[in-house]
Amino acid sequence: FPSHDSHPGFHIEAMPYMRNTEYFNDIELGRTLFGYQLQPSVYIKPSHQYCLLFGVFARNDFGGKRAFTQVLPTFTLQLNSGKHNHFLFGTLEGALNHRLIEPLFDINAGIERRIENGFQFNRESEKGFYDVWINWEQFIERKDPFKERFTTGFNLMPRLLQTSNHTEIYVSTQFNAHHKGGQIDSDTGNMEMVLNGAVGFLAKRKLAGSIKYIEGNFYWVGFAEQTQSGNYAYRNGNGIFANLSARIADLTVIS
Numbered sequence: 001f002p003s004h005d006s007h008p009g010f011h012i013e014a015m016p017y018m019r020n021t022e023y024f025n026d027i028e029l030g031r032t033l034f035g036y037q038l039q040p041s042v043y044i045k046p047s048h049q050y051c052l053l054f055g056v057f058a059r060n061d062f063g064g065k066r067a068f069t070q071v072l073p074t075f076t077l078q079l080n081s082g083k084h085n086h087f088l089f090g091t092l093e094g095a096l097n098h099r100l101i102e103p104l105f106d107i108n109a110g111i112e113r114r115i116e117n118g119f120q121f122n123r124e125s126e127k128g129f130y131d132v133w134i135n136w137e138q139f140i141e142r143k144d145p146f147k148e149r150f151t152t153g154f155n156l157m158p159r160l161l162q163t164s165n166h167t168e169i170y171v172s173t174q175f176n177a178h179h180k181g182g183q184i185d186s187d188t189g190n191m192e193m194v195l196n197g198a199v200g201f202l203a204k205r206k207l208a209g210s211i212k213y214i215e216g217n218f219y220w221v222g223f224a225e226q227t228q229s230g231n232y233a234y235r236n237g238n239g240i241f242a243n244l245s246a247r248i249a250d251l252t253v254i255s
Contacts, residue, residue, distance in 0.1 A: 013039040017111050033111050035061040041074065051078040057115050072115050084125040092116040098131055099155055100174050103221050103241055104196050128158035128170060140185050147191065148182040166206035174198040190229040197222050212247040
């Protein structure tokens, strides 16, 4: 979001994507997502504490049946407390900005469900990253033939240690919950409440050569369905997720 100057202005986000998952296995349905997203906004800052953003989100999938796959209006009220604390109402800093590990946030959702609306509190400083939010995905009225849906979650990543040799270690606790239910709809299907969580650590070491830094993380990941919807093959489970990456100039190589 815009910096702390008090002048009105223009802000634009763009994300090109090309994701191919045609691996011919049972993990994911093979397909190709190829296109771009644009989100231009105008903003007004009555003071350093308040910012209003009005804009539009557009997604274009190359070779699609329509010029734009999705077009949505966007609006955000941002309240700032000090330099690092931000409260947002309306369109959120969502999707990949939550910094959830991939078992908790499918990378495809950053393309297909980029826009999130609700409220959010986040903080980022040299001491860590914090994000708490609720994304209201489906509003219902009385007798609607579908259920309401929302997702809520948090990512708490305080810095545990910083050494003189440019090594940083963070403790990470991540969580999200997906709800599908409601009391005023006419949908007779079962409600759902699904919980996902992860606890682990992240270590980053800055380097002086062509490799800018190396980073590793290790998480225990858990899943549980708190309802009996019958929509999932398993009602609970857990596993280990580990990752190692290196940033070389402006390229990231992940193994």
